[in-house]
Amino acid sequence: MQAVSIGWIGTGVMGNAMCGHLIDAGHTVYVYNRTRDKAGNLMERGARWCPSPKTVAESAEVIFSIVGYPSDVQEVILSAEGALAGAKTGAVIVDMSTSSPDLARRIHERAHQKGVAALDAPVSGGDIGAREATLAIMVGGDLAAYDRVLPLFNSMGRHIAYMGGPGAGQHTKMCNQILIAGTMIGVVESLLYAHRAGMAQHAIIDVIGQGAASSWAINHIGRRIADGNFDPGFFVKHFVKDMGIALDEARRMNLSLPGLALVNQFYVAAMAQGEENLGTQALYRVLNRLNRPTA
Amino acid sequence: MQAVSIGWIGTGVMGNAMCGHLIDAGHTVYVYNRTRDKAGNLMERGARWCPSPKTVAESAEVIFSIVGYPSDVQEVILSAEGALAGAKTGAVIVDMSTSSPDLARRIHERAHQKGVAALDAPVSGGDIGAREATLAIMVGGDLAAYDRVLPLFNSMGRHIAYMGGPGAGQHTKMCNQILIAGTMIGVVESLLYAHRAGMAQHAIIDVIGQGAASSWAINHIGRRIADGNFDPGFFVKHFVKDMGIALDEARRMNLSLPGLALVNQFYVAAMAQGEENLGTQALYRVLNRLNRPTA
Numbered sequence: 001m002q003a004v005s006i007g008w009i010g011t012g013v014m015g016n017a018m019c020g021h022l023i024d025a026g027h028t029v030y031v032y033n034r035t036r037d038k039a040g041n042l043m044e045r046g047a048r049w050c051p052s053p054k055t056v057a058e059s060a061e062v063i064f065s066i067v068g069y070p071s072d073v074q075e076v077i078l079s080a081e082g083a084l085a086g087a088k089t090g091a092v093i094v095d096m097s098t099s100s101p102d103l104a105r106r107i108h109e110r111a112h113q114k115g116v117a118a119l120d121a122p123v124s125g126g127d128i129g130a131r132e133a134t135l136a137i138m139v140g141g142d143l144a145a146y147d148r149v150l151p152l153f154n155s156m157g158r159h160i161a162y163m164g165g166p167g168a169g170q171h172t173k174m175c176n177q178i179l180i181a182g183t184m185i186g187v188v189e190s191l192l193y194a195h196r197a198g199m200a201q202h203a204i205i206d207v208i209g210q211g212a213a214s215s216w217a218i219n220h221i222g223r224r225i226a227d228g229n230f231d232p233g234f235f236v237k238h239f240v241k242d243m244g245i246a247l248d249e250a251r252r253m254n255l256s257l258p259g260l261a262l263v264n265q266f267y268v269a270a271m272a273q274g275e276e277n278l279g280t281q282a283l284y285r286v287l288n289r290l291n292r293p294t295a
Numbered sequence: 296m297q298a299v300s301i302g303w304i305g306t307g308v309m310g311n312a313m314c315g316h317l318i319d320a321g322h323t324v325y326v327y328n329r330t331r332d333k334a335g336n337l338m339e340r341g342a343r344w345c346p347s348p349k350t351v352a353e354s355a356e357v358i359f360s361i362v363g364y365p366s367d368v369q370e371v372i373l374s375a376e377g378a379l380a381g382a383k384t385g386a387v388i389v390d391m392s393t394s395s396p397d398l399a400r401r402i403h404e405r406a407h408q409k410g411v412a413a414l415d416a417p418v419s420g421g422d423i424g425a426r427e428a429t430l431a432i433m434v435g436g437d438l439a440a441y442d443r444v445l446p447l448f449n450s451m452g453r454h455i456a457y458m459g460g461p462g463a464g465q466h467t468k469m470c471n472q473i474l475i476a477g478t479m480i481g482v483v484e485s486l487l488y489a490h491r492a493g494m495a496q497h498a499i500i501d502v503i504g505q506g507a508a509s510s511w512a513i514n515h516i517g518r519r520i521a522d523g524n525f526d527p528g529f530f531v532k533h534f535v536k537d538m539g540i541a542l543d544e545a546r547r548m549n550l551s552l553p554g555l556a557l558v559n560q561f562y563v564a565a566m567a568q569g570e571e572n573l574g575t576q577a578l579y580r581v582l583n584r585l586n587r588p589t590a
Contacts, residue, residue, distance in 0.1 A: 101492070124506055136506055161502050164494065171492040175499050179485040179508040185554035186477020190470045193541070196548045197396070197466040199459065204470050207456050211419055211431055212529075213474040215510030234507075246488070253491045255586055259480035262557055291550055 001151045003027050007060030009053045009076050009083060010097070011039040014123070015066040017130035018096070018156045023047060025155045032056045032076075053077070057086030057093070062149055066096040066123075069241060073099045077107055089115040092145045096137070098122040098238075100245050101167035101174065102252060108141060108166035117145035120166065122173040123157065126233060134158045138176075140168030174246040180280075181243060181263040183217045188284045190218070191225050192291065201226035221281045230278045230285065237276035240267050298322050299447065302355030304348045304371050304378060305392070306334040309418070310361040312425035313391070313451045318342060320450045327351045327371075348372070352381030352388075357444055361391040361418075364536060368394045372402055384410035387440045391432070393417040393533075395540050396462035396469065397547060403436060403461035412440035415461065417468040418452065421528060429453045433471075435463030469541040475575075476538060476558040478512045483579045485513070486520050487586065496521035516576045525573045525580065532571035535562050 004027050008019040011033040019042055023029050029047040033039045036049065043049055050056040053076040057063045063083045065076050073095055077083045083093055084107070093111055095104065095118070104120035111118040119141035129135040135157035139146055146162050153160045163172045190213075194204040205226060209219045224230070243264040250257050266286045273289070275282045299322050303314040306328040314337055318324050324342040328334045331344065338344055345351040348371040352358045358378045360371050368390055372378050378388055379402070388406055390399065390413070399415035406413040414436035424430040430452035434441055441457050448455045458467045485508075489499040500521060504514045519525070538559040545552050561581045568584070570577045 124508075126507075136502065138502055159502070159505060161498075163498065163502070167492075168494060171489070171494055172499060172502055174492075175485045175489050175494070176503040176506075176508045178488055179481040179503055179510075179513060182481020182484060183478045183508065183510055184481075186474040186479075186481070189477060189552045189554050190474040193473055193545060193548075193550060193552065194466070194470045196550050197462075197469075197544075199463060199466055199470070203456075203458065204467060207431065207433055207454070207458070207467055208471040208474055210454060211471075212421075212511050212515075213419075213471045213478065215474075215478055215512070216507055217510070218474060220507075249492075250488060253488075255488060255491050256582075257484045257488065258557060258561075258582075258585075259484050259554070262553060266553075287551075287553075290553075 001025075004062055004152065005060045006030065006152070007056035007063035007083065008047070009033070009056055009063065009065040010067040011042060012066070013127050014130045016042065017127065018066065018135070019047065020045065021133050021155045022152060030056045030059045052081045053083040054081045054086035057083040057091065058088070060091065062092045062094060062152060063087060064094045064096055068097070070100045070103050070245065073097050073103060078110060084111055084114060084116060087111070087114065087116045092117040092119065092149055094119045094121050094149055096121045096123055098173050098242055098245070099170060101170040101249050104140060104167040104170045117142055118166065119145055119149060120169040121153070122169055124173065124176060125157070129157070137161070138163055138169040138172035140164055140170065141166050174249060177239070177242040178246055178257065178260050180217065182259050183215050184221070184280060184283055185259070185263050187215070187217050187222050188225070188287055191222060191284065192287055224279070225281050225284045230282050232277060232279040234280050235276070236267060236270050236278055236280060236282050239280050240264070240271055240276070243267065300354060300356045301325070301447070302351035302358035302378065303342070304328070304351055304358065304360040305362040306337060307361070308422050309425045311337065312422070313361065314342065315340065316428050316450045317447060325351045325354045347376045348378040349376045349381035352378040352386065353383070355386065357387045357389060357447060358382060359389045359391055363392070365395045365398050365540065368392050368398060373405060379406055379409065379411060382406070382409065382411045387412040387414065387444055389414045389416050389444055391416045391418055393468050393537055393540070394465060396465040396544050399435060399462040399465045412437055413461065414440055414444060415464040416448070417464055419468065419471060420452070424452070432456070433458055433464040433467035435459055435465065436461050469544060472534070472537040473541055473552065473555050475512065477554050478510050479516070479575060479578055480554070480558050482510070482512050482517050483520070483582055486517060486579065487582055519574070520576050520579045525577050527572060527574040529575050530571070531562060531565045531573050531575060531577050534575050535559070535566055535571070538562065
């Protein structure tokens with residue numbers, strides 16, 4: 001494909017690896033990150049530093065952002081020093097953060113008024129997917145803009161899906177996270193029951209990890225629980241952020257999701273108990289403590 | 296294998312198909328069912344009718360039961376006219392109902408006192424698995440008895456697992472059902488969110504049915520929900536029975552399982568709303584009604 005002038009905002013674990021693939025593909029990349037040091041390796045590979053999201057956007061045809069919270073998305077895109085302030089007519093802004101569908105729609109509207117296209121394109125697949133360019137990317141926004149950016153998505157991921165208008169990418173990611181929340185409480189309570197009943201958790205997973213109860217979570221996260229491994233694949237603190245967005249958006253739609261609300265509360269307890277930097281399997285520890293005599 | 300004198304108690308949808316495989320394998324089968332008519336097809340194929348579980352057991356080396364509730368199991372095995380009263384020294388009683396681990400242990404103790412072995416061996420795989428002899432069978436009890444019965448299990452299922460002492464088969468089944476309960480609330484809330492957000496549920500499943508959120512349930516039960524198909528694969532009323540057993544057993548172990556308890560309540564609501572004979576995907580209807588304006 002033709003080389004494109006690309007802006008990249010946010011060079012954390014995910015963004016750094018994803019941006020690297022675009023450099024490797026021969027594009028010109030302008031980069032900004034709140035902490036400049038974290039973009040150092042990308043600059044060594046040819047990325048050019050810009051002092052703000054706005055200046056990143058001034059030089060780019062397609063501007064990507066992948067930052068933390070919706071408030072960060074709002075700042076790097078919509079503030080006076082944000083990408084939209086610098087974006088040229090005809091540019092595309094692609095937010096790949098997991099963020100609020102409502103904010104995605106607002107960005108689209110504000111961008112549209114300036115003759116700029118906007119896509120919401122959150123990902124799943126974690127740091128490994130980012131490194132190996134095997135991410136799933138769920139995209140919302142105008143189809144024409146999607147078609148323009150698709151070759152760039154293909155450099156970063158393997159399963160690219162156009163899901164509909166503005167916000168549809170974020171909505172899809174929310175569906176994914178709601179599904180994970182329910183599955184996780186099933187995994188954790190099942191293994192807690194197994195342990196209490198005196199059963200070997202790995203032997204239980206061998207059986208229930210097949211057939212009608214099977215899931216990626218029981219066979220991967222469940223195994224880690226059985227091994228006593230609570231290291232992060234996906235951080236508790238990030239999952240709490242995502243569930244918060246889903247619950248906010250559901251509230252906005254007058255939609256009660258009692259299962260998600262319950263699971264969210266236990267993850268909030270994991271945060272309260274200082275386990276925000278463990279993996280999502282820390283839910284097991286929360287429910288285990290709930291069921292233990294206090295000192 | 297050598298032909299065995301087999302007793303079979305319970306010829307509902309599951310038991311009828313399972314018993315048929317043993318007839319096909321050339322064994323002599325003595326059969327009892329509360330409703331005699333439902334054993335008619337088996338008698339046409341050579342099974343001999345007995346007027347009670349006790350008389351079934353008097354003629355058999357291995358006695359199988361697959362009935363409804365733990366109270367039914369107790370009656371067909373432990374009552375005065377039950378299988379144990381008729382069983383000869385050296386016989387094996389195999390309860391394949393999904394029933395209480397605690398009851399399985401009591402049956403084992405009572406049988407042991409009479410020189411009779413007992414196995415608890417609940418199954419999963421549904422009516423299709425029973426018909427096609429592809430059931431998963433989770434077995435608890437003495438290993439020696441398991442080894443004796445294994446060739447018969449192999450006529451009925453494909454994934455046979457010895458899980459440990461008395462009750463271990465039922466415990467494994469409970470782990471399976473607890474896992475399904477959590478996964479189902481995730482499936483249902485995810486698809487409800489999708490619908491409310493204006494997304495096509497099938498398109499959402501195409502994406503979230505892969506990767507870290509994936510499960511058998513989203514890809515099979517989720518598809519039925521998206522199709523508006525609430526026909527039973529697995530009945531609401533049977534799942535409510537199973538969850539009740541799991542919650543009872545958890546209570547016995549002083550184990551709080553808040554996710555299971557919540558999901559169970561919504562399935563109880565499905566019962567209250569007259570949907571006990573729909574499939575477990577009726578949970579979607581319960582949560583959908585929860586979120587609709589009342590008339």
